[in-house]
Amino acid sequence: MPNNILNQSLPELVTALKEQEVHDQVVARLERGDDPMEILNECQKGMEGVGLLYEKKEYFISGLIIAAEILKDVVNLTAPHIREIHSGKSAVTVLIGTAQGDIHDLGKDLFITLLQCYGFHVIDLGVDVSPQAFLESFIEHKPQIVGISALLTSVIDAMKETISLIRSEVPQGASIPLFIIGGGIADQIFADMVGADFWTQDAMAGVRFCQDAVKA
Incomplete structure (x- = not known):
């Protein structure tokens, strides 16, 4: 491991797709006791840089794949430390899946990892999940939150149908779950269109929403 690895900017290393250097710095910082959430936040900033370079056509699909692998490695390294800090258990169940017609899962998997680190019980339905599959799992597990x-953007109808279907099937007198949407398409306009209670493009913001829902 280079002696100056801790002096380099972690977001810049991520953006530059320096896989080994990112790994080495994260390991070194965890060993010296740095905040694992701060490390993860810095890596997410680096991922934003990757996205900008992709938009400028300076990076291609191969770059996005490498960046995804870097982030997965960082999540795997930091998750045990986050769990150790937030070891309390929550009675709240979160049902989550990628909407029908979409197979992207990087953001979803990061969100799930963080939820589990904070003690939430997560039911992961995977990708390309139909509204009916969401409904069946909702009936089985009775989650308080559905993500x-x-x-x-082509999945808007599937998301809208999923939320509408679940709300229509909630027994009279029972609590209606809160709906959170996330991913690159998420914004307030999109949330209003599909009927979601909250939207985010940041996994940690989603966790905070779920924590606030527990307290409410």
């Missing part, structure tokens, strides 16, 4: 992830 739907998507990167493609």
Whole structure:
């Protein structure tokens, strides 16, 4: 490991797709006791840089794949430390999946990892999940929160149908779950269109929403 690895900017290393250097710095910082959430936040900033370079056509699909692998490695390294800090268990169940017609899962998987680190019970339905599959799992597990992830705008009808279907099937007198949407397409306009209670493009902001829902 280079002696100066801790002096380099972690977001810049991520943006530059320096896989080994990112790994080495994260390991070194965890060993010296740095905040694992701060490390993860810095890596997410680096991922934003990757996205900008992709938009400028300076990076291609191969670059996005490498960046995704870097982030997965960082999540795997930091997750045990986050769990150690937030070891309390929550009675709240979160049902989550990527909307029908979309197979992207990086953001969803990061969100799930963080939820689990904070003690939430998560039911992961995977990708390309139909409204009916969401409904069946909702009936089985009775989650307090339902999360739907998507990167493609073409899935808006599936997301809207999923939320509408679940709300229509909630027994009279029972609590209606809160709906959170996330991913590259998420914004307030999109949330209003599909009927979601909250939207985010940041996994940690989604966790905070779920924590606030527990306290409410």
